[in-house]
Every structure is written in C-alpha cells, then in structure tokens.
Amino acid sequence: MANLISVTTDCQKAQNKNFTSSVLVVDDEVSIRNGLVFLLRKEGYAPLEARDGREALRKVRDERPDLILLDMMMPKLNGLEVCRILKSNEDTRLIPVVLITAVHSHEEKIRAIEAGADDFINKPINIAELRARVRSLLRMKHLNDLLDKADNVIAALANAIEAKDKYTEGHNERVSGYSVALAQATGISEAEQKILRMAGILHDIGKIGVPDNVLNKPGRLNRDEFERIFLHPEEGEKILAPLRCLSGVRDVVLYHHERYDGTGYPRGLKGEQIPFCARIVAIADSYDAMTSTRPYRQAFSRGKAIEELENRAGQMWDPALVRIFVAWLNENGDSHWSKSSSNKE
Ligand SMILES: [Fe+2]
Numbered sequence: 001m002a003n004l005i006s007v008t009t010d011c012q013k014a015q016n017k018n019f020t021s022s023v024l025v026v027d028d029e030v031s032i033r034n035g036l037v038f039l040l041r042k043e044g045y046a047p048l049e050a051r052d053g054r055e056a057l058r059k060v061r062d063e064r065p066d067l068i069l070l071d072m073m074m075p076k077l078n079g080l081e082v083c084r085i086l087k088s089n090e091d092t093r094l095i096p097v098v099l100i101t102a103v104h105s106h107e108e109k110i111r112a113i114e115a116g117a118d119d120f121i122n123k124p125i126n127i128a129e130l131r132a133r134v135r136s137l138l139r140m141k142h143l144n145d146l147l148d149k150a151d152n153v154i155a156a157l158a159n160a161i162e163a164k165d166k167y168t169e170g171h172n173e174r175v176s177g178y179s180v181a182l183a184q185a186t187g188i189s190e191a192e193q194k195i196l197r198m199a200g201i202l203h204d205i206g207k208i209g210v211p212d213n214v215l216n217k218p219g220r221l222n223r224d225e226f227e228r229i230f231l232h233p234e235e236g237e238k239i240l241a242p243l244r245c246l247s248g249v250r251d252v253v254l255y256h257h258e259r260y261d262g263t264g265y266p267r268g269l270k271g272e273q274i275p276f277c278a279r280i281v282a283i284a285d286s287y288d289a290m291t292s293t294r295p296y297r298q299a300f301s302r303g304k305a306i307e308e309l310e311n312r313a314g315q316m317w318d319p320a321l322v323r324i325f326v327a328w329l330n331e332n333g334d335s336h337w338s339k340s341s342s343n344k345e
Helices: 002-020 030-042 053-063 079-087 106-114 127-164 171-186 190-202 205-209 223-230 232-240 244-255 276-290 302-311 319-332
Strands: 022-026 046-050 067-071 097-101 119-122
Touching: 022 030, 022 053, 030 046, 030 127, 046 053, 053 067, 053 079, 067 079, 067 127, 079 097, 079 106, 097 106, 097 127, 119 127, 127 171, 127 190, 127 205, 127 244, 171 190, 171 276, 171 319, 190 244, 190 276, 205 232, 232 244, 244 276, 276 302, 276 319, 302 319
Parallel strands: 022 046, 022 067, 067 097, 097 119
Antiparallel strands: none
C-alpha cells in the first residue's frame, strides 16, 4: 500500500508540474540562448541552459527537463547527435526535442526526423510559432507522464496482490524477466518487448478477486476453488480494459493460460491462434512455477524443468519458442532473478 500512496503522490506532482514546466535551451550562441530564456521565463516556464551538446546531456541527466530546444549546429556534439543519444535511451526518449536550424533544406528536415526529433523550428525564430509548439509539446509530455504513472499504479497493485500470496514472492518480476529474455532471443520489436515487460508483471492481476484462503491454501484446491482461480485471466483483462496505455498487455493477461493443443483456458485457443506474446508469457510463467517450491512439492531443478518443457512442448507450449527458451537458459542460466519461495499457477 505504501507503494500505491507514493505513486499517487507522484501523479499529483506530475499534474502540478504543468505550471512550472522546465525547458532546456541548448545553443552555443549566447544571444540566442538569452533571448529564448527570457521568452520562456516570461511565459511562466522554468528555463535551463546548456552551451553545447555535452553540457546538454549532463543537464538532462541531472535536471530531467520537460522539453528541450536544441540547436542543430554546435561544436563538439551537434544537435542531431544529442537528439539521437536522448531518443535511444529508455530514460530520456519521451522528453520532447525541438531541433532549431538555420538551414531550410528538405534533407536537413529528414535528418532531424531520422534522429527522432519531435519537431523543428527554423531560424530566425518566429516567437508565436515557438510559443505554440512549446505549449503543445508540453501538453503531450504531461499526458505521457500521467499515463506512465498509471502504469506504475497498476504495477504497484500487481505487486500488492503478489504480497497477498505467500507462495508467489518475486514471481511477477521473474516472469517479466524471462519473458523479455525470450522475446529478445526471438528478435521481436522493442515495442513488443515493452508490452512483455509489463505483461509479466501484470499477468495474474485478476487474482485480486481470489480469496486469500484459496491463494494460500497449503493443500490441493477443490473444484470450486479451481473454478475461482480459472476466472483470473478474464478478470485481469477486465481490470485493464479502461487503460488504453495497457491495451497491448490485455491479450497477454487474458490468454496466458491457453495451451498450444487447445486444452487451456479461458477460450481454448490453439497453436498460433494464441497471441505470440501470450505464448511467451505462458512459458516464462510455467518455468518459474516449476522451479519454485510449492506448498505440496519441492522446486524442480533447472534440468528437470527443461526436460518438462521439452516433453510437453507442442502440448502445453509453442515448441519453437520452447527451443529458443531452452537454448537461452543453457547459455545464460537463470540466476538473473533471485528466488526465495514460490508459486501456485
Ligand atoms: Fe495466471
């Protein structure tokens, strides 16, 4: 619960920050820098300054501005290089960057877009145009911040549910880690890897409705209790439905207990009818469950769990993905994620 409270407070901070957005001005020409800083301050923003690309990267790291106005032509590290570095870094890629250029050529604009710039402005700067673009990009940045915080609230909720179940400590984080590792080994896009990172954390969020005495039952579950557990994928999907930022995660939550031969739940999908990311999480989830201690059995060794994956590939899991995952396990081991206790599917 402490996590939830701190995330909510962050959310409020993000909203309040609308009034004091910080804008980093990067230009080697002092007169232009001073002019932009003066204008931004007059508009109610908190301007920051950097004289070159290297100083800009330091300021971004230390001050986390909400927007960057970046001169294209600078000594040492030019604007395009700074932009590329910021946009390739997971921590800074969502900060909007406006490239400012004195060159009006079409090729220059294409290079700015390729570097990941969100917008560009020509010199001499038209004040009304700059004001409008700054305002619109900051609005977008704050919306992104709020969506990001919503992700965090949901992840905190998933961890709170995990804390309800004494047999699943650390399970969500490990499923997330294994899923991303398997996704990377298959070469799928970074966007899908991001979905999997979140889906691993959230896959069992539907267990919020499962009573504690069922989750923590030391023996085997009876039929009614199993039926209660079987509802968790659909309940999880319903919880996430209003959150558009998690739309890609919903299918994984809904289908993570489908089996490759069509005997899983809730829909009995078969083979490639099961969404690719859900097939990945199914393997990660099962492997972590097998290698974790349960109230009624000891954890499988890695070798035994691999044997089980291979024996039931094609029945439980996508055989091509099992091959890739086993190769990854053999190459990397599974010591990336520490394990203290364990899991009830
Ligand atoms: Fe599950």
